[in-house]
Amino acid sequence: MADTKHVLEEVLRTLEAAGWQKPPTEASAEPRKSSTFVSTLPFVGVTIGILSFGAFAVLQSGLDPDAKTAIAKVRDDAKTAITKAQKDAEIAIAKAGGELKQAQIDLAFSRLAASQAEEETRRIAALLEESNQKVLKYVETSSGRESLEAAVVLARIGRASLKAGNYGKARDALDQSIRILDKLLSTKTKAVEPQQAQVLLDLATALLKSNELPNALIQATHSLALFRKLMDRHGEAEALALLGQINEARGEIHEAQTHLEQAREIHQGTGDWNKEVRTLHTQSELFRKAGQEARANELRERAAVIVQKHGAGAPQKPPQKH
Amino acid sequence: MAASDQIVEVVNSRIDKAIRDNAGSERLISVVLITLFVAGIVLILWGAYHEQWTFLVPGGMAEMALVFPVRQLVKMRADNMSLQVIPPMLRLAGTDDAKTLAMELIQRLIRQL
Numbered sequence: 001m002a003d004t005k006h007v008l009e010e011v012l013r014t015l016e017a018a019g020w021q022k023p024p025t026e027a028s029a030e031p032r033k034s035s036t037f038v039s040t041l042p043f044v045g046v047t048i049g050i051l052s053f054g055a056f057a058v059l060q061s062g063l064d065p066d067a068k069t070a071i072a073k074v075r076d077d078a079k080t081a082i083t084k085a086q087k088d089a090e091i092a093i094a095k096a097g098g099e100l101k102q103a104q105i106d107l108a109f110s111r112l113a114a115s116q117a118e119e120e121t122r123r124i125a126a127l128l129e130e131s132n133q134k135v136l137k138y139v140e141t142s143s144g145r146e147s148l149e150a151a152v153v154l155a156r157i158g159r160a161s162l163k164a165g166n167y168g169k170a171r172d173a174l175d176q177s178i179r180i181l182d183k184l185l186s187t188k189t190k191a192v193e194p195q196q197a198q199v200l201l202d203l204a205t206a207l208l209k210s211n212e213l214p215n216a217l218i219q220a221t222h223s224l225a226l227f228r229k230l231m232d233r234h235g236e237a238e239a240l241a242l243l244g245q246i247n248e249a250r251g252e253i254h255e256a257q258t259h260l261e262q263a264r265e266i267h268q269g270t271g272d273w274n275k276e277v278r279t280l281h282t283q284s285e286l287f288r289k290a291g292q293e294a295r296a297n298e299l300r301e302r303a304a305v306i307v308q309k310h311g312a313g314a315p316q317k318p319p320q321k322h
Numbered sequence: 323m324a325a326s327d328q329i330v331e332v333v334n335s336r337i338d339k340a341i342r343d344n345a346g347s348e349r350l351i352s353v354v355l356i357t358l359f360v361a362g363i364v365l366i367l368w369g370a371y372h373e374q375w376t377f378l379v380p381g382g383m384a385e386m387a388l389v390f391p392v393r394q395l396v397k398m399r400a401d402n403m404s405l406q407v408i409p410p411m412l413r414l415a416g417t418d419d420a421k422t423l424a425m426e427l428i429q430r431l432i433r434q435l
Contacts, residue, residue: 004401005435007340018329
């Protein structure tokens with residue numbers, strides 16, 4: 001492309017050399033400014049670009065505004081119900097000294113509120129599962145069916161199904177996730193291993209809930225080995241607690257107690273008192289079932305001391321049921 | 323041929339060459355413009371048909387990028403008009419006053435670019 005300004009200057013010089021007179025330069029002559037419309041075009045372009053990326057981000061999140069509002073509402077409801085349950089429980093404990101009967105009634109009410117909270121948690125999980133399915137569709141298109149991102153979303157779907165009580169669905173999603181992670185292990189070891197450990201733990205939980213105990217034991221052991229390799233203390237304790245539950249379900253009470261004790265020690269070491277109390281309750285329940293009431297009471301008392309030490313108002317989960 | 327006519331001929335040939343060069347660039351920019359437009363539209367329509375909404379982003383960006391070739395084309399048309407005005411004006415500039423006015427006009431065009 002010819003530079004027009006340069007050509008015109010060349011013409012001017014040629015004519016000047018040929019004796020053409022140049023007029024005196026006008027003092028007022030200002031260079032022409034580009035029009036406002038043209039100068040604002042880049043700004044308009046950038047604004048449209050930003051808006052497009054905003055819309056893109058919303059689409060990528062895989063959640064439509066309605067689902068987000070519904071989840072927020074359900075979450076608020078669950079929070080309210082849980083708070084109510086805790087308050088009722090606190091009142092019940094306070095009354096337990098002289099008015100045991102009233103305390104039992106209050107506890108019954110608090111359990112009812114807790115079950116409502118549980119039901120609402122399931123509703124949240126179902127909504128999350130639906131949203132994650134949308135995200136999975138997006139991830140499969142953008143990163144491929146067998147990408148780390150797809151495996152992560154499948155694991156999230158599995159976890160949501162687990163919380164919603166759909167154990168079959170949870171197993172399918174977690175199985176798929178594990179298969180993808182296994183394929184990616186040789187190339188992306190560092191990114192895959194933590195995911196794999198967690199997915200195996202979730203898969204073992206789903207298998208335990210479906211009463212497939214031998215398989216659950218294998219997956220939980222594998223998960224424990226991975227968490228130990230990664231030096232993830234929290235994960236290790238979770239895997240040990242799960243192994244305790246699996247062994248309890250298998251009738252291997254001694255092994256269950258060993259695993260639970262190891263989990264409790266880790267929780268104590270990491271300062272996770274809430275989980276320590278939960279593990280103590282599970283251990284106590286095990287001893288009670290085995291007819292060792294004295295040992296069961298001792299563990300319950302230890303749990304109560306820990307709760308008291310950290311404040312009665314702090315959240316405390318009830319012992320896990322299988 | 324008078325010396326003045328020779329000078330005008332030299333100037334005219336230089337301007338003709340500049341206009342020819344611009345015509346080539348204009349065709350190239352038009353091809354880029356059409357390609358961008360078609361690519362953007364195809365991406366948007368394909369994305370909408372397959373419900374792959376992420377395709378709207380590159381499609382929209384391609385459509386936005388049309389601004390640049392369009393601006394370039396408009397500028398080239400304006401430049402060509404400036405250049406095309408000069409040859410007839412120089413041919414008509416017989417007197418010294420007319421020559422001075424022609425020189426003034428060229429200076430003005432340079433300032434406007």
